[in-house]
Amino acid sequence: MISLRDVAPPDQEQIREWRNNPEVRKYMYTDHEIGPEEHSAWFSRILRDPSCKYWIIVYDGKDVGVANLYNIDTRNRRCYWGFYIGAKERLRGVGSFAEFSVLRFVFEELKLEKLCGEVLATNQAVINMHKKFGFSEEGLFRKHVFKGGIFADVVCIGILREEWEAKKPEIELKLREKGVL
Numbered sequence: 001m002i003s004l005r006d007v008a009p010p011d012q013e014q015i016r017e018w019r020n021n022p023e024v025r026k027y028m029y030t031d032h033e034i035g036p037e038e039h040s041a042w043f044s045r046i047l048r049d050p051s052c053k054y055w056i057i058v059y060d061g062k063d064v065g066v067a068n069l070y071n072i073d074t075r076n077r078r079c080y081w082g083f084y085i086g087a088k089e090r091l092r093g094v095g096s097f098a099e100f101s102v103l104r105f106v107f108e109e110l111k112l113e114k115l116c117g118e119v120l121a122t123n124q125a126v127i128n129m130h131k132k133f134g135f136s137e138e139g140l141f142r143k144h145v146f147k148g149g150i151f152a153d154v155v156c157i158g159i160l161r162e163e164w165e166a167k168k169p170e171i172e173l174k175l176r177e178k179g180v181l
Helices: 009-020 036-048 094-109 124-132 161-177
Strands: 002-006 053-059 062-073 078-085 114-120 136-147 150-160
Touching: 002 094, 009 036, 009 062, 053 094, 062 094, 078 094, 094 114, 094 124, 094 161, 114 124, 114 136, 124 136, 124 150, 150 161
Parallel strands: 078 114
Antiparallel strands: 002 053, 053 062, 062 078, 114 150, 136 150
């Protein structure tokens, strides 16, 4: 069983551990080791910032990753999102569950019109996953992030409410057939 639960203060150290995991960090904008003070300041901010929402991804009762919304803009009715899996083992369906759950929350709970994301261009597997959920590539930020001593490109993705509504029944059926939902 896979679920999302709100991030809470006891999650602080686990999230820092995941953010510092080299397999997670290679796909994040920041690639330095995040110290306790830096992480504590970030964690305190996200807990009280109304323009973001963070969840822990739970797989068979075990915390395995984070999904989040940021830059929630109620005036323009859009936001950005991201996720990462911190668990070392491969977990079938976790990314798909997180993506489906976030899409449903954004369009059905928040009533927004657009969900955006930014993915390092080298992370083709995640770009492809987003496309399966109805996201379109909307642009490319060339040499947008300095990582590992070089500049990296970032792919901009987005999905509109009407695109999600058209795609949702097909995705929901596939996820139910696979036992993800």
